[in-house]
Amino acid sequence: MRAAILALGFGLTAGGAFAQQDLRFNGGVGDFDLSLSGVQATVMHADDGMLRLAIAMDSENRLRFATFTALSVGEDITATLCGHQIVQARLQAQIGSGYVMSSPLDADLAQELADVINGLRGCAD
Numbered sequence: 461m462r463a464a465i466l467a468l469g470f471g472l473t474a475g476g477a478f479a480q481q482d483l484r485f486n487g488g489v490g491d492f493d494l495s496l497s498g499v500q501a502t503v504m505h506a507d508d509g510m511l512r513l514a515i516a517m518d519s520e521n522r523l524r525f526a527t528f529t530a531l532s533v534g535e536d537i538t539a540t541l542c543g544h545q546i547v548q549a550r551l552q553a554q555i556g557s558g559y560v561m562s563s564p565l566d567a568d569l570a571q572e573l574a575d576v577i578n579g580l581r582g583c584a585d
Contacts, residue, residue, distance in 0.1 A: 481582065483515075484540045488532025488551065494521055501577035503570050510564035513546060513574055522558030530554040541573050542583035 482493040498518035506512045517525055532551050539547035539560070546562040565573070575581045 481576070482541075483577070485528065485537055485547075486540070487537035488528065488535040492525075492528045494525060496577055496579070499577055501574040503574050504561075506564040508564075509567060511567050511570035512564055513562040513570055513577070515560045515562065515577065517558035517560075519558070522556070525558065525560075526554055526556040529556075542576055544569060544573065546573065 481496055483496060483499065485492040485494065494517070498521040500516050502514045502516075504512045504514050529551055533553060534551065536550050537547070538545055539562075544565075546565065547560065548563060562570070562573075572581075572584065576583055
């Protein structure tokens with residue numbers, strides 16, 4: 461029932477290919493695609509020369525993501541962009557802030573994905 465509510469009101473998809481330019485969350489109550497049109501990323505330093513993406517959502521995306529995470533507490537989720545997994549975590553609580561931090565990524569990949577999120581380029585082939 462809760463997955464059906466999300467699918468109607470918050471843009472969940474039931475598998476299948478979606479635009480590469482979306483940030484795809486898998487797990488929890490289902491697949492959740494976050495349009496990059498309301499998302500920005502900043503590259504931040506992590507350990508051992510790796511970088512992380514600090515991802516910030518606009519108010520509409522923040523509300524949709526908060527609903528997804530509220531219904532997925534206690535579940536494992538992953539996030540992918542351009543075919544690269546950038547987050548793998550078990551949700552401990554709802555994320556209502558609209559901010560997500562990626563796992564550590566190679567510096568070149570982190571910059572490439574930040575550029576994709578920020579609309580400076582498309583996904584590499």
